[in-house]
Amino acid sequence: MSALSERPWLAWAPPVLVAVLVVAALQVGRSDPGVGDEVAGGSPAAGSGAETATAGGPALTVDPVDTTPTTGFAQREPTLPAEPFAYGTELPAHVDDGAVGGPPHQPLSALDTARAAPVTDDGATLGRVLFYDVNLSVNRTVRCASCHVQVHSFTDPLLFSQGVDGIRTRRNSMSLANARFNASGRFLWDEAAPSLGAQVLMPFVDPFEMGLTEQLLLDRIRERAFYRTLFANAFGDDTVTLERVSSALAQFIRAMVSLDSRYDEGRARVGSPLDEFPNFSPAENEGKELFFTPSIDGGAGCASCDVSEAQLTSPSGLDNNGLDPPTEVFVPPDLGAFEVTGDPADAGRFRVPSLRNVEVTAPYMHDGRLTTLEAVIDHYDAGVQPHENLSRELLDGDGRPLRLGLTGDQKAALVAFLKTLTDDGFLTDERFSEPFRAP
16 A cells, blocks of 8 residues: 555645645545445445455455346335325424524524425435335446445445445445435535535446446336336426436435434423433433533533534534544545545545434444444544644644543443434334335
């Protein structure tokens, strides 16, 4: 591997120097295997052994894969209700309350992209079928659901997801829950996708994720007779276009609202998130107080980044949270949004994911380096590293990485609170489940 990936000083070197050293490599790295962020993933036929391919470029994790089409599964037709599921969602009142322990923010309803791009029941139904259709990859082994798994809040429990040729993606898969409230409107860890509609098409035509061309994608859809009815129901006629595929998938994802956790249940019974929740244990209430209380006042200050009572992304969308650069696997090092914008101020900045269902979305961080919530808490307590672009919320009064000094009991309380954000109903909701069931 190149020595570039082994130099820890890239974490804090001046961004201009970083830019000079890696920009040439990035010209190649953006087009190399494993650059995809989102929908790739394991297949029903995937092997579990890992190998490393290093000749001629970046080190890539490759799994042995049986590329024989999974004919039986691929020939299944979807089992759908006679009347489509209702995909509309009424937001709980508390998610529009003002910020507590963090910066001011817009009410969640003001961020609801479904207002401009409405979700229809027939549109989301079509999107659901497209999302789970294994035929929409070149060797009929990978689908969107391969690395966006419902019981994991539509993330992938694997460190890196696996594409059609066994090559692993470069980053851990992000959750799709509550994507409709994305304030920036951009998607992927580095916000390379300008919209949800654009993002949902990218994996299909990535040669290492699903491996199709745009034309082959349309042909694969047209060859299945059941899609004619689904497109006609959703759009008025059975014409298959990229725009309609994008719209249907985006509608299905916008319907994935997860706001029915124990936190939401308790919040509906009190006047403020700072009140004790009657359905919480003492430890959970303590963790909630630490979460919302700014670090300057003795808390953990989590709400300064995971804002609103929906615990969404930070106001800026992108942040640098003081992780060390990776020292193995990929070359060049992952510089986050800089690889998209070319702006040195974006080096090491990544999108902040929602904390909803965080209990089931391990591994954590863009590269999956932290495998437990306890490890995440330890990082923010005492592991934040210096970086030129480190988020100001993680700096102390002297401009150094913040050290919280949490006790063991406080860390345990924070973990207990984070688990109250799990929405069990969402993780098993039939509306978002596998439609291609065995006969």
